[in-house]
Amino acid sequence: MIYKFGGSERKKTKTGDRKSEKMKTNSPPFIHEELMEEILLKLLTKSVLRFKCLSKKWFSRISDPQFARRHFDAAVAPTYKLLNLVKGSDEAYCVDIESALCADSWHAVSNFSVPSSLSVAGSCRGFLLLQIYFQNFVVWNPSTGIQKQILRNTCVQYDLCGMGYDPVDDDIVVVTVTLKGGRYNNTLVRYFSLRKNCWSSVECGISYARPYFGCNLRHGQFWNGALYWIVASANRLRSVVIAFDVREKRLLEILLPDHLAIIQMESDIYHLKWPTLSSNE
Amino acid sequence: MAERGESSEAVMLKKTEEEKLRKGKMIVGDESKAGYEEEGKKVKLVTSDGVTMEVEISIVKEMEIIQTFIGATDTDDSFIFPISNVSSHILNQIIELVKGEYDQELAKKLSHDELKEILVAANYLNMKTLFHFIATAIANVIQNKSVEFVRDFFGIVNDFTEEEEAELRKTNAWAFEGVDED
Structure with missing residues (x-):
């Protein structure tokens, strides 16, 4: 220091x-x-x-x-920003929701034109994972304008996807998970390392989760070193949380208890942050 | 030879530690008096312009360079510590900032040269809190300033060609919007 x-x-x-x-x-x-x-x-x-x-x-x-x-x-405290992408143009606006209204930090950079079919599939350490036409990913930093297109070598519409950070390799990792279902079918996890600039894959055996057949990719939540998704169990009666450890590249499965059963497929995981009692402020 | 040298040094260190311990015990013997003594105690520092200043121990405690010095040598109250990189004017400013519990309002009253000199002094004296305080103060000064202002502030020579600089400015055009006038 x-x-x-x-x-x-x-x-x-x-x-x-x-x-x-x-x-x-x-x-x-x-x-x-x-x-x-x-x-x-x-x-x-x-x-x-x-x-x-x-x-x-x-x-x-x-x-x-x-x-x-x-x-x-x-950065002492994370800043929270509201991003407004104007579809069909290359305009992107960014508002720091904690700064004064007159602050001039409203303009984000984007040097690609925002396609009409675009969704935000994840965010991590100032980067956004954008997904275009259910196929390609773009990793984008709205503050610096740095962007990278990642082509998916296979196109499976009902994958789980997300973006996480590996603190040891200082690497942003884009992850897709193809659930195969059935007790003896291995689940395929593909991950793209921004640092290595290539896709790798790992097969993991998980027992409870049922393949997801929604029309969109399920977006995972990155928190505390792992990406989380919630899907239905094989017998459809319970919910299963699937976690991918971004550092260890391992898939874990947590079967939720009966009383937390969520039969509908539309549930998502959100991580909430609130001040702890020990906070100095 | 080296081994013998090391061991004699170790003995010396041990001796000073024992002495410190003894002093410590003496202080523990009369706590109320010790607290008073500790508070009122001053350490003599001689600045780069040859001024000897008596500085309160609570402030000197933040100067890690002097703490390591005190730890390594057998010193008494009459010892004068030379701080050859810091002028009396800057040391006075530092004392005011520490006493003012690092209030950014105080930093706003300092000139640019004073800010820079305090930064260099904080680094030299190894005062971590002061260093981060003053680095934040300088960051506040340059936050919304132009590239030209900051070059001038730090004495940086621009070695880009006009074309290169124009190209760079274009890639991050938004970062140049809404900048203060120099």
Whole structure:
């Protein structure tokens, strides 16, 4: 957190300081890059993006994924944003719901035209998972405009899907799950690593969940390292929560108790956040 | 040779620790008096411009560089710690900020050069709370400022060609909207 600099540099600052005592107006104090980076980490994304133009050195320093990761983690509190995509145009508006109404952070970046058949299939660490025409995925960061199209090699309409984050590899992972049903059929999980830029798959044996035959993909909720979906059990009488551990790449299944039986297929999982008692604010 | 050197150092460390312990016990013996003593105690610091300043122990405690110094050497109240990178003017500002319990309103009264000097001093003295406080204060100053303002603020030389910069500005055009006038 606090930086030590090499001897020669320290000496340089020292003489610089002495000089500044004599001619205060002429030599402003020298701020080392590491210290300046600590300041930039405290800025809003919009300002950080603007300061990519400072110099070539700062362009590469700010573009470094390590900086992005530290910037995300340094944010004291998550910001909640309302996104308005104007279909059929390339307009996207973003409102920070916690900032003052007159704030100018309303404009999001989008450099692709928003298709008419688009749905938001997940969100995680500032990224949105968009799904276009039930087929391709686009991972999009509305704050930076970074976007990546992910083509699905197979097109199964009744998959489960979602997006999660692997903190160890610092990787955003897009996941689809094809439930096959039946006790002895393995379930196929395909996942796309943004860092590796490729699809991988893993077969997992789960016993209770019944294949999902809805017309849309079921969107999972990412929370605390795993993606969650709720589906019906094989005998249709109970509900099953399926969890995919994004780090370990494992599928888990939790059969809900009888009194939590939800026969209808339209139930979804939502994670709610409310302040804990130990909160300082 | 090296081994012997290490062991004698270890003995010295042990000795100072024992002494500290003894002092500690003495303080524990009379708690009410000790608390008073601790509070009123001042540490002498000599700044880069040669001024000797007596600073309250509660403030010096935040300066980890001096804490490690106190821990490593056998010092008494008469010891004067040199802080060769910090001027008396900046040390006074630091004392005001710590006493004011790090209120951003106080930081607003500081000049840009003072802010920068306090940042460098906080890093040198290893004052973590002050460092983050002042880094936040500088972030507040530059948050909505133009690229030109920030280049000037930190003395950054622009090495982009005009075309390169124009291209960069185009890719993140929205980030340049609604920026304060310098």
